[in-house]
Each structure stands twice: as C-alpha cells, then as structure tokens.
Amino acid sequence: MVQAAILFVALAATPGADANIAVRVDTEFARDVLAEVCSNQGIDDAAIRRSAVVNTMVDHFAQFRDDFTMDAYVEARRLAAECKSASKDIFRFAQVIEERESLAREIKTIHNSQAGYSSAIAGMLSDYTPAGVKFSGAATLVIGSPSCGGWSKAADFYVDVPCVKSDEAGLQYLIAHETYHAIQNLFMPETPQSPSLAVVLNGIIREGSAMVVADHSTIEKPGAYSEHSLRIARTNKRRMKANFELLDVSAFYLAGNDRSDAARVIDTIGLSGFYDSPFYSVGAAMTRSIDSHLGREALLCLMQAPAQEFFAAYASLPESEQAFRLGPHTLAGVQGLRSDASRTQGHACLSGGNPDQVATE
Incomplete structure (x- = not known):
C-alpha cells in the first residue's frame, strides 16, 4: 500500500x-x-x-x-x-x-x-x-x-x-x-466499467478538465465554430445551479438502479450534445475551483486518483470556493465509492504530495 x-x-x-x-x-x-x-x-x-x-x-x-x-x-x-x-x-x-x-x-x-x-x-x-x-x-x-x-x-x-x-x-x-x-x-485511471456512478464521475472530470484546457472564452476574435461553443458555455453558465442539481438527481437515479445501461442513460443526458452537455460545465467549474484553491499540482494529482477523490476534494473546499455545493445524493454516492486506498491517494494530493506524509498513513 x-x-x-x-x-x-x-x-x-x-x-x-x-x-x-x-x-x-x-x-x-x-x-x-x-x-x-x-x-x-x-x-x-x-x-x-x-x-x-x-x-x-x-x-x-x-x-x-x-x-x-x-x-x-x-x-x-x-x-x-x-x-x-x-x-x-x-x-x-x-x-x-x-x-x-x-x-x-x-x-x-x-x-x-x-x-x-x-x-x-x-x-x-x-x-x-x-x-x-x-x-x-x-x-x-x-x-x-x-x-x-x-x-x-x-x-x-x-x-x-x-x-x-x-x-x-x-x-x-x-x-x-x-x-x-x-x-x-x-x-488518469482507466474509465471504470462499474459502478455506474463511478463511470459518470470519471466522464465529468475528463470532459470538464478538457473544457478548461481549451477555453473558448479566451479567444479574442471567435469565428463561427467558437461562437457556437461560447453560446453553449453561456447557456450552461446560466444553468449552473440547475446543472449541479441535475447531477444530484442523476446520483439518486444511479443509486437505486441496477440497469446495465444506467450510466449510458445519464451520459446521454449530461455528457452528450443533446442537451448542451450540462455536465461538461459542472466538471469545468469543479476543475477551476480546485485549481484556484489547491493549485495545479494538487489538481493533476487528484486527476490521477479515482474520480471519487476529485469530488471529495471539491466538497472539502470552503463553500466560498465552490461554484455550487454538491447535493446530498452526490455526496452520499461519492462517500460510498471511497476506499482506504483511494482515501490515501486523495490525502496525498491534499497534503502537498509528500511521500513521507503518505508513508506514515
């Protein structure tokens, strides 16, 4: 270990x-x-x-x-x-x-x-x-x-x-x-095949961080494609509170659902273009908050850990540093996914990634 x-x-x-x-x-x-x-x-x-x-x-x-x-x-x-x-x-x-x-x-x-x-x-x-x-x-x-x-x-x-x-x-x-x-x-860890919530959380981190890497709002003179991307970003910014609530509803749905395609159902709603990809914006907001409050090294460290540790780290930020708080069903699902091993990885990231600190766990 x-x-x-x-x-x-x-x-x-x-x-x-x-x-x-x-x-x-x-x-x-x-x-x-x-x-x-x-x-x-x-x-x-x-x-x-x-x-x-x-x-x-x-x-x-x-x-x-x-x-x-x-x-x-x-x-x-x-x-x-x-x-x-x-x-x-x-x-x-x-x-x-x-x-x-x-x-x-x-x-x-x-x-x-x-x-x-x-x-x-x-x-x-x-x-x-x-x-x-x-x-x-x-x-x-x-x-x-x-x-x-x-x-x-x-x-x-x-x-x-x-x-x-x-x-x-x-x-x-x-x-x-x-x-x-x-x-x-x-x-990053391989995308898990199950449980369904872990699959969705992993996708949110991947897409949200990629949005931050290529942030169209930094383009001085956007063309037609960039304007299209910016329109979607503005729409999701207005909907951000509802997008976090949608994640909580999704966590509730996944917690009580044994359908083999449950993650795909939620991906279609939250991570596809059918509804302007609302979970992209959730992941981007969380990425920016962690990056701003904990620093780039901690962000990249958490991206290497299981997805639940990224979400747990976000939830541990002062409320003023969070875009919106994660809902109770999301938090419960995240805690249910955490293990001793994942907690050790998450703790390493939050303690500055010092191997000596990890070794004393």
Whole structure:
C-alpha cells in the first residue's frame, strides 16, 4: 500500500516541467480529397479502401448508423469527383463542392502554419499535463465526413474542416480539447466499467478538465465554430445551479438502479450534445475551483486518483470556493465509492504530495 502511494505521488509532479508533447497537424488527406473534387477524373477505388483515415472514419461512424459503409463512402467520392453529391448526402460532399475553393485556401493556410499550430497546441496541453508524460499524436484534417466536429482513435484525432472553416483559433482549440483526452489516458485511471456512478464521475472530470484546457472564452476574435461553443458555455453558465442539481438527481437515479445501461442513460443526458452537455460545465467549474484553491499540482494529482477523490476534494473546499455545493445524493454516492486506498491517494494530493506524509498513513 505504501509503495503504491509513493509511486502515485511521484507521478503528480510539477505540471509541464518535463512534459514532452508533440501534436502534428496533418493536411495531406484533406488536400488529396479536395484535389479530386470536381476533377472529372476517375477515383482510385482500391487506394481509398486502403486508406487508414478512411477506414478509421468508416469504422467509427458505423457504430451509429448502418448506412455509414465503405461502399457508400467510395460512391460519395466518385460522385464528388464528377462535381455531384448523393441524394442522401451523409458524407456532406455537397458543402465541399460548393466551398471547395475557400476550403483549399483554408487548408493551404493551415499547411503553411503547421509549426505554429503544433507549438500553440502543445503549449495549451503542457500546462495541464503532469511532468514526465510523453505524448506524440496527429490531428488529421478531413474533408467529407458525417461529423461536424471530430473523432479520435488512440493518440490521433480527426477533425472535419468545413465545420471550423475560417475559424483558425476554433480549430486549434478543438484539436487541443480532443488531444487532451488522449493525454488523459496516459495519466488518469482507466474509465471504470462499474459502478455506474463511478463511470459518470470519471466522464465529468475528463470532459470538464478538457473544457478548461481549451477555453473558448479566451479567444479574442471567435469565428463561427467558437461562437457556437461560447453560446453553449453561456447557456450552461446560466444553468449552473440547475446543472449541479441535475447531477444530484442523476446520483439518486444511479443509486437505486441496477440497469446495465444506467450510466449510458445519464451520459446521454449530461455528457452528450443533446442537451448542451450540462455536465461538461459542472466538471469545468469543479476543475477551476480546485485549481484556484489547491493549485495545479494538487489538481493533476487528484486527476490521477479515482474520480471519487476529485469530488471529495471539491466538497472539502470552503463553500466560498465552490461554484455550487454538491447535493446530498452526490455526496452520499461519492462517500460510498471511497476506499482506504483511494482515501490515501486523495490525502496525498491534499497534503502537498509528500511521500513521507503518505508513508506514515
């Protein structure tokens, strides 16, 4: 127990001091697709089907709809080469065809500014990454996808360019947010499979801290995508008290529910875009409070502990330092999740991460 606790504290070092983060912005796929659009030339069917980017995209979206197939994508590419779009334009090539010239200029600008993009993104991420963490990943720009936003696989993130067109800062912040999720996997505990409350609490911390890393309110001249993100943030700021109450209702629901999909039900309400992701704002508010009152090292230390310790630490803050208090059902659920081992980790973070203090527990 003591050895494990000391190892835990060693990982919670000064943020960014020795973090080695590299994020490459890859424009090759987007440029190749754009060069093909309205070219009136035949497509390379076999090359498209072999493409790692295409296979990652199709595999990802096939989870949600049966018509997201490789055959449908190849046909969409064939039509786009002829300056046409499918009647059921699930890969949104009609917009690409209409905006192909401005998209080409956008991609060229990003391509010529790759070093600046990569450096700025790495700077945002290193501030919220424990020392010693090494990360290397790519943000691949995609033309012709079903998603207005992006998706990720392992250390790589894929972003739909038309959605963030003419919003260079918005693109940077979107990449930073999603890349931070990949970095979280390197230092945060694995997302638990159960109990349901632990699953939800873990998601709240992950999404809330990623919101803080890529805070759109710091953008001086937000474009359309950033304005959309800011609108959601303003809505949730107005609803913040209700969002904390929604978490408490959710904790009550999960405490008395043995449904195998209970966590998914709550995720859909609180952590999906259906209702403007209210739990993102809860997690962001808690992250800011802990960071402000306890410091960055304590914040990153708590993110390495089981999720219940992050929530317990927030609840222990003076009421004036809390955005809103956690409700009784949330607090009861958090206390029910705590164990001697998790308490030891939480105590280490709150006592300054001193191994000697942990060893005397």
